[in-house]
Amino acid sequence: MAEGDRWLTLPKVNLHHHLEGAVRLETFLEYAVAYKLPIPVRTLPEAAAYLQVSDQDQSLADFLVKVDRSLEISKYPGVLERMAFEAVEDSYRQNVHYLEIRFGPWLHVTEARPLEGVIEEVLQGMARACRLYPITARLIVCALRQHAPEKNLALVTAAAKYRDHGVVGFDIAGDEAAYPADIFVEAFKLAKAAGLGITVHAGEVGEGSRVLEAIKLLGADRIGHGIQIADHPALVEQVKAAGVTLEVCPTSNVHTRSVPNLASHPIRRLFDQGVRISLGDDDPTTSGITISSEYQLLRERFAFTPAEIAQVVLAGAQAAFLPQDQKEHLAAELRQKLDSWLQSEA
Numbered sequence: 001m002a003e004g005d006r007w008l009t010l011p012k013v014n015l016h017h018h019l020e021g022a023v024r025l026e027t028f029l030e031y032a033v034a035y036k037l038p039i040p041v042r043t044l045p046e047a048a049a050y051l052q053v054s055d056q057d058q059s060l061a062d063f064l065v066k067v068d069r070s071l072e073i074s075k076y077p078g079v080l081e082r083m084a085f086e087a088v089e090d091s092y093r094q095n096v097h098y099l100e101i102r103f104g105p106w107l108h109v110t111e112a113r114p115l116e117g118v119i120e121e122v123l124q125g126m127a128r129a130c131r132l133y134p135i136t137a138r139l140i141v142c143a144l145r146q147h148a149p150e151k152n153l154a155l156v157t158a159a160a161k162y163r164d165h166g167v168v169g170f171d172i173a174g175d176e177a178a179y180p181a182d183i184f185v186e187a188f189k190l191a192k193a194a195g196l197g198i199t200v201h202a203g204e205v206g207e208g209s210r211v212l213e214a215i216k217l218l219g220a221d222r223i224g225h226g227i228q229i230a231d232h233p234a235l236v237e238q239v240k241a242a243g244v245t246l247e248v249c250p251t252s253n254v255h256t257r258s259v260p261n262l263a264s265h266p267i268r269r270l271f272d273q274g275v276r277i278s279l280g281d282d283d284p285t286t287s288g289i290t291i292s293s294e295y296q297l298l299r300e301r302f303a304f305t306p307a308e309i310a311q312v313v314l315a316g317a318q319a320a321f322l323p324q325d326q327k328e329h330l331a332a333e334l335r336q337k338l339d340s341w342l343q344s345e346a
């Protein structure tokens with residue numbers, strides 16, 4: 001079996017996947033040409049150069065500039081629906097069984113398309129793909145730390161309306177150092193009361209202590225990244241005691257300079273210390289990766305055994321923002337598929 005196929009056959013879960021960072025290069029190119037956008041994108045290699053990180057990008061801020069470039073097409077009618085459809089379709093092709101897509105609705109609001117319309121467009125695209133392919137996909141809405149608290153409150157209220165139509169979680173991303181958690185407490189309380197799962201980008205480039213703050217103040221069930229706790233045994237113990245799962249995205253962490261290189265990434269150490277670890281691809285287009293290639297890294301760069309890799313997939317299923325019965329059903333289905341995968345690996 002070719003090495004690439006081997007990682008395609010692994011049944012997967014992906015809990016950390018940004019819609020804005022997952023736009024297909026072909027789709028971006030198509031709209032850049034159709035709308036004659038004043039950007040240097042008229043060929044596929046130019047689209048790649050425009051959307052993907054390069055050696056010149058030196059920080060999370062540089063990385064986010066590339067991610068946000070997808071906003072240059074998403075404002076046009078129907079594009080968000082298509083991006084959402086294609087994100088699910090691409091995940092199905094990577095043998096993802098359960099996917100949670102996240103996106104920042106406020107970033108896509110235009111005069112012609114209010115907040116609710118933005119969320120509905122994405123849900124429609126996801127639903128269209130889920131009717132076509134055997135994959136389960138749910139949506140997380142992302143608040144942004146730099147937005148005014150009222151905007152984040154309005155986002156929770158809008159998200160809660162779609163609780164029974166595919167929105168399952170609430171997240172916050174943005175500059176951890178400049179905007180500490182306490183100003184977001186009210187929004188997260190509302191989200192929890194509405195029955196949404198809580199995940200928080202914390203301990204990515206910011207201090208490990210931000211992770212604890214997210215758990216204690218914002219009620220985080222999961223943490224986006226959280227890798228900066230690795231050098232603080234007390235934090236590691238508290239995260240374990242809280243039963244919180246980290247959504248770890250190794251390649252993205254290198255690209256945002258959260259870690260200097262893959263060799264120094266703490267995923268193996270965190271796993272060995274008993275922290276619940278799930279794997280995500282964060283912004284696959286920006287990073288030029290797939291969720292399959294991230295799982296491949298677990299084996300080849302971090303020496304996870306096939307059984308340990310299966311454990312990571314299951315940890316994702318157990319941390320899914322699904323009702324208990326659906327979660328158990330997903331885990332049971334994955335256990336069976338992982339058993340056959342492990343046999344093929346033996």
Ligand SMILES: [Zn+2]
Nearest residue numbers: 018201224282
């Ligand atoms: Zn992220």
